[in-house]
Structure formats: structure tokens, C-alpha cells
Amino acid sequence: MGEIQKQAIKGTIFNYIGIVLGFLYVGILFPRLLTPEQIGLLSVLVAYATIAMQFSSLGFNAVTTRLFPYFRNKEKKHNGFMMIGISVQSIGFIGSSIVLLVLHYFHLLNSKGNPLFDQYFYIIFWLLFAMLFFNFFDNYFKVLYNAVIGTALKEFTQRLFIFIFIIFIYFHLIDFGTFTILYATAITIPLLIIILLLIRRKEFFLSFPKTPISSKLKKEMRTVALFSIISGFAGVLTLNIDRIMIQAYEGLSLTGIYTTMFFFGTLVSIPARSLIKISSTFVAEAWKENDVKLIDTILRKSVLNQTIIGILLLVGLWVNIDNILAILKPAFLPGKYVILVIGIAYLLDMFSGVSNIVLGTSKYFRFGTYFIASQFILVIIANLIFIPLYGIVGAAIGSLIAKLVFNFLKMMFLYRKLRLFPYSVNLFIIILLGGVAYLAAYFLPSLANPYFDAILKGSVVTVIFIGILYLLKISEDINIEINRIIKRIIH
Numbered sequence: 001m002g003e004i005q006k007q008a009i010k011g012t013i014f015n016y017i018g019i020v021l022g023f024l025y026v027g028i029l030f031p032r033l034l035t036p037e038q039i040g041l042l043s044v045l046v047a048y049a050t051i052a053m054q055f056s057s058l059g060f061n062a063v064t065t066r067l068f069p070y071f072r073n074k075e076k077k078h079n080g081f082m083m084i085g086i087s088v089q090s091i092g093f094i095g096s097s098i099v100l101l102v103l104h105y106f107h108l109l110n111s112k113g114n115p116l117f118d119q120y121f122y123i124i125f126w127l128l129f130a131m132l133f134f135n136f137f138d139n140y141f142k143v144l145y146n147a148v149i150g151t152a153l154k155e156f157t158q159r160l161f162i163f164i165f166i167i168f169i170y171f172h173l174i175d176f177g178t179f180t181i182l183y184a185t186a187i188t189i190p191l192l193i194i195i196l197l198l199i200r201r202k203e204f205f206l207s208f209p210k211t212p213i214s215s216k217l218k219k220e221m222r223t224v225a226l227f228s229i230i231s232g233f234a235g236v237l238t239l240n241i242d243r244i245m246i247q248a249y250e251g252l253s254l255t256g257i258y259t260t261m262f263f264f265g266t267l268v269s270i271p272a273r274s275l276i277k278i279s280s281t282f283v284a285e286a287w288k289e290n291d292v293k294l295i296d297t298i299l300r301k302s303v304l305n306q307t308i309i310g311i312l313l314l315v316g317l318w319v320n321i322d323n324i325l326a327i328l329k330p331a332f333l334p335g336k337y338v339i340l341v342i343g344i345a346y347l348l349d350m351f352s353g354v355s356n357i358v359l360g361t362s363k364y365f366r367f368g369t370y371f372i373a374s375q376f377i378l379v380i381i382a383n384l385i386f387i388p389l390y391g392i393v394g395a396a397i398g399s400l401i402a403k404l405v406f407n408f409l410k411m412m413f414l415y416r417k418l419r420l421f422p423y424s425v426n427l428f429i430i431i432l433l434g435g436v437a438y439l440a441a442y443f444l445p446s447l448a449n450p451y452f453d454a455i456l457k458g459s460v461v462t463v464i465f466i467g468i469l470y471l472l473k474i475s476e477d478i479n480i481e482i483n484r485i486i487k488r489i490i491h
Helices: 002-033 036-056 060-070 074-105 115-119 123-143 148-170 176-200 215-250 252-266 272-288 292-319 321-327 330-351 355-360 365-390 392-418 425-442 450-472 476-490
Strands: none
Touching: 002 036, 002 148, 002 252, 002 321, 036 074, 036 115, 036 123, 036 176, 036 215, 036 252, 060 074, 060 123, 060 215, 060 355, 074 123, 123 148, 123 176, 148 176, 215 252, 215 365, 215 392, 252 330, 252 392, 272 292, 292 321, 292 330, 292 355, 292 425, 292 450, 292 476, 321 330, 321 450, 330 392, 355 365, 355 392, 365 392, 425 450, 450 476
């Protein structure tokens, strides 16, 4: 657990820096410098590339996470694992590109006939290539017990360059067309850096396996990959289908508003990403050794600590909702409740900790595929019902319903099959304290400046919430970190 905690803390630091950068350009600069239609375009391009990327990987990222321990041997260049992965990604990229071209040719990929989308359609292929191979090399780094590098590159470096490039528009140095190209460049830079880092660390091996892979392992790789394609494709579609459906029903402008408010809602879950990434490697190794006790410990601690972080961030966001709306343009007002609904939806993910990793690396990984596929079907049905009724808030409601059902079924399955039940009365205490912190900040007199008011209310929420949790000793990990910080300040 020590290495998991250490890397999770480092990853969280980069995540928080990335949150600040993301807030500066997504929350402040994008709404002021770009039209909602232009924001919607960037969102839709990334959504299509993300969906295509999941198919292009052909399930190999799951193979990397689950089965790399059987290839691990640096002296033998990890038995050609990297070259196998590169070959698979290349085949997938070519196949996905052909499908995208065919769909666009027959006008099945469009944006209500919007010429802006047709003008920049080609950017999808650029984004697809960069995201596909970065994800592969990031996973490769992760199974080498370093999940921080990928987090730093994606959450910090990528966002830093996007922030710099949007500043160019602020000073009228470039137009939107040039910015779109630079936006794709910013997403490509982490790929180039991670390749250079692998070469520097002498972990970049362009050689195929010198000894044949056993038929048993080949079969396992095919099975894992197949179910990963289904679950991954359904999972990515679930995360991106709302924007695509809003685009189809409402056009790019409301898609841009939804994307901006969606960003604020997902802030609840961002700090958990580094924990999930590093935990996957340790959980996979634990399953290999059949160390269920370690898995239970990781799951329990992840649920507890992620719930604390999630509640803190959601309360901090909602108590500052008026400040957020004051910073944005009036055009974004229709997305107010998107923040709350999406925030609650992603809080449900925090309540389940690293359960996706536990299930996905266990012998029951196929059921994870079934649950995710069911979630995708449910979110489609919910969106078809609620988007026509409530617009972009309806899309958020669809995501909330799908996540609620998905997480409930998943956690019940883990309990029935593996007797893993990571919940305790402490979770109710955490939720109660979140309500206390919210009320304390809500009844504070508001300051005229929205930025200063947000800092004041956020500070009050943090001090009350974390302070009481510390005194009650709810989380051993959080208390250890606070004590460590106190010692550094004193000494």
C-alpha cells in the first residue's frame, strides 16, 4: 500500500495542477474567447476520436494491465510485448480510419449539417492517432510501476500547452482555425515525450518475441482483448454519447455549453484517476498471487478516501455555483444544474472506489463487460427520454441514472461472488459532515468579487470538513498525510 499511496499522492498533485489549468481555459478563457459552437466542435471532435480510439486499441490495453506480468523480463525485452502492442494499435488505427471515412462519406457522421464540423473533420484522425498510442505507452509505463508519468503528461503538460495556445487567441495572434491545429498538437506532445522517456529508461523495445507465446496465454490474451473491446467501447460510448446526442438534438452551440458545465461536474472524480491507474497494476499482481486480503484492503481504502475527496469537491463546487456562473458568460446559464447532476453522477463512481479494477482483473472480468454494456444501453434509453424533455440537463440525468444502476449492480456482484463489501458507517458520517460544511459556507455573507468569494467559501468548506474528519480519525491515510504536513511546517 505504501507505493500505491506514494504514487497516488504524486499523481493527485499533478491532477490538481491540471484542474487549475483546466479551470483557467475551460472555465474562464474558452467561454470568453470562443463561441459555444466552437467549444462544441472541439468537444465533438474529441468525442469521436475517443470512441474510435477504444475500438482501435482492439482491447490491448486490458491485455497490458491483466497479462503483462506473464511477459515481464527486462533482460529479454519483456518478450516482445511492446512490439506486439504497437502492431495491434496500428492495425486498429487503420481499420478505424477507414470506418470513419466511410461513415463521413455517407453523411452518417455530421453535426446537423454544420459546415464547421465538415471543415475540421480531418482533425479526428490526428487526435485518434495521438490518443491511441499515448494510451498504449501510458499503460506500458503503468505496468512498469510508474503511473505518475502518464498522469503528469496528460493532466499537466497537455493542459499547459492548451492554456498557452488559447492565450494566443487572447492576444489576437492566431484565429480559431490555427488554434484547432495547435489544440491537436497539444494532445500529441505527451505522446512524443512518453516515447522519449521510455527510450531514455531503456524500456523501448522494437523487437518481436523470440520464443513462441504458449497457446494457453494466447487464448487468454484473445479472450481478455475481446471482452475489453466490448466493455471499453461501451464504456467510452457511455462517457461521450451524451455530447453526440446533444449535438444531434440541439446542435453544436448547446453541446459547447454542456461540455463546459460537464467539466465542472467531473472535477469531483479527477483526483481519483491517479489512484485507479497505479492500483490496477498492484491488484493484477495480487490476483496472480491470489492475495484477496490485499485486494480487500485496497478496495476499502479507495472507497473511503475517494468518498472523502468526492464529497469535499462536490460541496465546494455547489456552494460556489453562483460564483461559477458569474465568471462564465450569461449564455452558459442553462447549464447550471448540469454541474450538480454530473457531480452527483461521478460521486457514485467515487463511492465504488477501484471496484472496476478489482472486477476487471479478476476471473469474473467478463461480467464487468456485461455491466458496462448494460450501462451504455441504459444511458441511450435515458437520453432518448430526457434530452427531448429537459435538454442538456436531461443528458446529465441520463448519465446519473446509468451510473447509479451500474455501480449498484457491480458492487452487489462483488459482494455475492467475492465477499468484498467496502462500506461502513463512516461513509454516512462523511456525507453528514459534507452537509454541515455546505451549510456553514452557504450562510456566509457573499463578497462582491466572485473569485475572492469562491476562495473564502472553498476555504471554509475545506477547514470544517477536513478538520472534523481529522479529529474523528475517519481515514488513517489522510491523518498520516496531515500529520506529515504539520511536522514539516513545525520543523
